[in-house]
Amino acid sequence: MTPVGDDLVGIAMLGRQGTNFEAALAEIPELAARVAGREPASDLRGAGPFRQRTVRRSLGRVMLVGDASGYVDAITGEGIRVGLAQARAAIDCVDRDSVAAYEREWARRTRDFRVLTAGLVAVANSPLRSRIVPTAAALPRVFGAVVDRLAR
Numbered sequence: 001m002t003p004v005g006d007d008l009v010g011i012a013m014l015g016r017q018g019t020n021f022e023a024a025l026a027e028i029p030e031l032a033a034r035v036a037g038r039e040p041a042s043d044l045r046g047a048g049p050f051r052q053r054t055v056r057r058s059l060g061r062v063m064l065v066g067d068a069s070g071y072v073d074a075i076t077g078e079g080i081r082v083g084l085a086q087a088r089a090a091i092d093c094v095d096r097d098s099v100a101a102y103e104r105e106w107a108r109r110t111r112d113f114r115v116l117t118a119g120l121v122a123v124a125n126s127p128l129r130s131r132i133v134p135t136a137a138a139l140p141r142v143f144g145a146v147v148d149r150l151a152r
């Protein structure tokens with residue numbers, strides 16, 4: 001749930017492919033009760049998977065930043081930080097008059113996000129899915145280290 005205005009929230013459901021939004025909402029009675037009878041501000045805005053594969057992020061004087069340059073998944077709630085880091089890398093490369101360095105910088109600054117998020121998505125799509133939250137609860141230091149790594 002993301003507050004996006006004084007009287008507006010965005011609701012995103014993360015679930016298996018084919019998850020029905022209304023059915024998923026009904027499975028969370030506390031949330032369903034809060035939005036019951038409220039007029040939706042929009043239709044459903046889309047559904048994943050959101051993976052965006054790219055073979056290159058720059059060509060000539062053009063550099064891609066944000067989801068368009070490559071994206072894994074929303075599961076770690078990270079896209080904006082990663083997009084801003086890519087934008088910073090792009091600006092640095094322009095400053096140094098070295099657009100060619102952008103590919104290397106893009107790879108370096110997105111590595112943790114790509115590796116950790118892809119790993120989490122793989123586990124979330126495996127039989128180990130139901131073990132994620134109990135494992136995180138049982139190993140708070142490991143979970144904290146992963147979150148810290150992503151937040152850098």
Ligand SMILES: Cc1cc2nc3c(=O)[nH]c(=O)nc-3n(C[C@H](O)[C@H](O)[C@H](O)COP(=O)(O)OP(=O)(O)OC[C@H]3O[C@@H](n4cnc5c(N)ncnc54)[C@H](O)[C@@H]3O)c2cc1C
Nearest residue numbers: 012013050065066067068071074076077078079080081083
């Ligand atoms: C369910 C969900 C939850 C998320 N949660 C988080 C979170 O908690 N924290 C976080 O940091 N990130 C989160 N993200 C990821 C984050 O939303 C994205 O990484 C981020 O919005 C990417 O920004 P962007 O500018 O690259 O692309 P976008 O935000 O997609 O912006 C691209 C813009 O280009 C426009 N556009 C597209 N095609 C054209 C065209 N041909 N002509 C003109 N305009 C066009 C689109 O309408 C859009 O406005 C989440 C994503 C999803 C799907």
